[in-house]
Amino acid sequence: MGKRTGKETELKKLTASLREFSALLPTAADKEELHQSITAIMDFLSGIQRMAAAMPTSENTSEMESALRALDQFADRAKTNPGIAALLGIPQPRPSRPRPATYTNDETATAQRVLSELQVLPIDQMRLRLQDENAISLRLLQTMASQLGIRSVQRTGRDSLAHQIASKISNYRGYQGLRAGTENP
Amino acid sequence: MPRAKVLAFINYKGGVAKTTTTYHVGCSLAQHYRKKVLLVDIDPQTNLTFLCAPYDKWLDFRRRAGTIKTMYQRYLERQPIDTVRYIWKSPIQVGKDRIGDLDLIPCDVDLLGEDLGGGQVSGTFPTMELLRRQNAEYLRERMFMRKALHEVEDKYDYILIDCPPNLYLMTQNALAASKWYVITAIPDHLSTIGLSILQKKVEKIGHYLKSAQTFAGDKGNVKVAQLGGVVFVRVRIGGTMLTNVHMNTMESVRTLVGASNCFATYTTELIGYSEAAENSVPVWMLRTTNCDRASKKREYEQITQEFQQRF
Numbered sequence: 001m002g003k004r005t006g007k008e009t010e011l012k013k014l015t016a017s018l019r020e021f022s023a024l025l026p027t028a029a030d031k032e033e034l035h036q037s038i039t040a041i042m043d044f045l046s047g048i049q050r051m052a053a054a055m056p057t058s059e060n061t062s063e064m065e066s067a068l069r070a071l072d073q074f075a076d077r078a079k080t081n082p083g084i085a086a087l088l089g090i091p092q093p094r095p096s097r098p099r100p101a102t103y104t105n106d107e108t109a110t111a112q113r114v115l116s117e118l119q120v121l122p123i124d125q126m127r128l129r130l131q132d133e134n135a136i137s138l139r140l141l142q143t144m145a146s147q148l149g150i151r152s153v154q155r156t157g158r159d160s161l162a163h164q165i166a167s168k169i170s171n172y173r174g175y176q177g178l179r180a181g182t183e184n185p
Numbered sequence: 186m187p188r189a190k191v192l193a194f195i196n197y198k199g200g201v202a203k204t205t206t207t208y209h210v211g212c213s214l215a216q217h218y219r220k221k222v223l224l225v226d227i228d229p230q231t232n233l234t235f236l237c238a239p240y241d242k243w244l245d246f247r248r249r250a251g252t253i254k255t256m257y258q259r260y261l262e263r264q265p266i267d268t269v270r271y272i273w274k275s276p277i278q279v280g281k282d283r284i285g286d287l288d289l290i291p292c293d294v295d296l297l298g299e300d301l302g303g304g305q306v307s308g309t310f311p312t313m314e315l316l317r318r319q320n321a322e323y324l325r326e327r328m329f330m331r332k333a334l335h336e337v338e339d340k341y342d343y344i345l346i347d348c349p350p351n352l353y354l355m356t357q358n359a360l361a362a363s364k365w366y367v368i369t370a371i372p373d374h375l376s377t378i379g380l381s382i383l384q385k386k387v388e389k390i391g392h393y394l395k396s397a398q399t400f401a402g403d404k405g406n407v408k409v410a411q412l413g414g415v416v417f418v419r420v421r422i423g424g425t426m427l428t429n430v431h432m433n434t435m436e437s438v439r440t441l442v443g444a445s446n447c448f449a450t451y452t453t454e455l456i457g458y459s460e461a462a463e464n465s466v467p468v469w470m471l472r473t474t475n476c477d478r479a480s481k482k483r484e485y486e487q488i489t490q491e492f493q494q495r496f
Contacts (some may be wrong), residue, residue, distance in 0.1 A: 123241040131280065152474050159280040160472040167239050167464040174240025178294065 101154055103143045111143035115169070123170050130162035141165070189223070189341040190496050191334060193359040193366045193410055197386075198379050199350035202418035204232045205458055206369045207347040209485035210492055212277065212467040215287035217486055218493065220342040223272065226292035227253055227330070227359055228349035234291040238276040239465050243291060246273050252293035260329045268336040279470050288341075296355070320400035324407070327394060330358035343496075352383075357390050365413030365496060372417050372434040380442060384412060414495055415442060416488060417451035448495075450487040455479040 026034070056064065078085040082092055103111070114136065118126050129135055136144075138158055145153040145161050148168045153161060194207045207224065214220040226233035234243055234252075246252075256271050273291055277284040334344055346359040360366060368383060370376040391409030398407045415438060420431050439447050452458075457479025461468040469480040 123239055127280075155474060157472055163279050163466070163471070164464055164473075170239035170241045171235075171463065174235075174244075177240065177244070 101142065101146070103146065107140070107143045108147065111140060111147050114140065115144055115147060118165075119169055119173070123166055126169060127162060127166045130165055131159065133158070189334075189338040189344040190365075191338065191344045191346070191363045192413060192496065193346045193348055193356070193363040194369060195348045195352075195356060195359070195366050195383070195387075196368050196370060196376075196379070197351050197356075197383060198370075198376060201350075201369050201371055201376065202452070203350070203369050204228065204236060204347050205462065206367075206416055206418060206452070206485075206488070207345050208233055208236045209467055210489050211287055211343070211345050212284055213485050213489035214343055214493070215284050216467070216469075217489065220286065221340065222287045223290065223337065223341045223344045224287065225253070225290045225330075225334070225344060225346040225359075227296070227355040228292060228347055229294055229297035230349065231292045231294050233347040234289065236462055236465055237289045237291075238273075238278075242276065246276075246291060247293065252291045252296075254293040254296045254299065256290075256333055257296070257299060257329055260332070266329075266333045266336065268333045272337065277466060277470075279464075279466050282470060284467075299354075317401055320397040321403065324394065324397045324401050324403060326354060327357045327361050327397075328407075330355075330362035334362050352386050352390065357394075360387060360390055360410045361394060361407065363410040366410040367413045368415045369418050370415055370438070371419050372431045372438060374434065377434055377438055377441065380415065380438060384442070387412075412442070412446055414446055414448050416448045419454045420451045421454060448488060448491055450484070450491045452484040452488065453482070455482070 074084065075088065075090075078088050078090050085092060118129065121129070130141065141158060141161050142153045145156070145165055148165060150156075150161070150164050150168070156164075194203045196203055211222045211224045215222045224233060224237065231243075238246075250271055250273070252271065256266050256268065260266050268290070271290050273289045275283050275285050275287060276289050276291075277287060330346070338344060346363060348356045348359050366387065368380060370380060387409060394407045394409060397403075398405065417431075417435055417438075420435070422429065422432065435447070435451075455475070455478065457468050457473075457475040457477070460473055460475045461471050461479075464471050468476050468485070
């Protein structure tokens, strides 16, 4: 009686564990998901295999070196060619501004003397004198312009400098005249 | 024989490049398009005059011939105006270069005050005769420019009048003498507000002139200028469309006054314009770094091209 009872119990245990096992078996959807996961892992590993195959070997360095040389030459050309520099995204160096000219004390004194002489002349005579290369050298003209605060004198031509100096003096006379009320005829 | 197209450049707001625009458009018409141009400076600040010639030259011309103030005095004294006497031939010059087809009627700092107008109504009982005389005088004070320019309009293709930043007597004269008025405006909020007011005020000036004509029994055909266009000036074009206030305001103004009333071309803020102004020449005639930079953009040449298509 006792043995029988024991066997029955074992059988029950077996069926219970089989039921448990069957409950734990994956569904068809679970199997499909598992299959997909394994495929993804295999794809990943195949990718690594392909990359390893594509990795350059020591035999490839000569080609790489020649490519590097070509790039170096391209970069050198970019220094003188703004178009290539722009393509490579290299910032363009700004054109260096010429340093402001320095004038000697003698030059400055001469410029101031000539300016004071010009100040009493009618504008047409002033212009004529300023444009006369024999009377006033370009260097003296530049010193005078610089004294009057005219900018970029070294890059400005003689006619333009002469015009600007005459206008400055005439305008200054105008400010003075209008302020003093002496402009009335 | 050309019969000039007369235009007034107005805005009662100051600092909106009225004078610079009048000047450069005039110079470009003469130099780039071979048109005969007369510039008329009626702003007592005399800036257009000083853009055309340095102080000494102005002083000399004023001594010899006179200015718009002299013309106005002669008109008030009922003397013949004789406009041609006050025309300064080709005042713009750099070295040997001269703008041959551009002349100027210069202004005078002493015009300040005259500009406010006289013809005040007296305390006398307003009989019909007095009313007629007062209106006739009102009309006469505003017909000076029209009469003066009529004498010379067969000599020019364009007559451009640079007005002071107000709508007083001289500007009213310019509006009565012109077929169109051009507004220069910086595309910012305050200028936008001003544009609507300005258009209404000009219409009102027209109504007053018409009424004065009726009361004075005048049979002439008084017309006030029509809006010829808005030119945007000193536009700042940096930034994106979202952050660029000027671009946005230009769009608002186009909606407000009508896209066809706004010039498509405009000028930007460039130091070259100030530098050229100091030397009494248009920006393309002075060879300095800043002027070269401004001149390369050809802004005023493009405006002038559009100007000719419109007028």
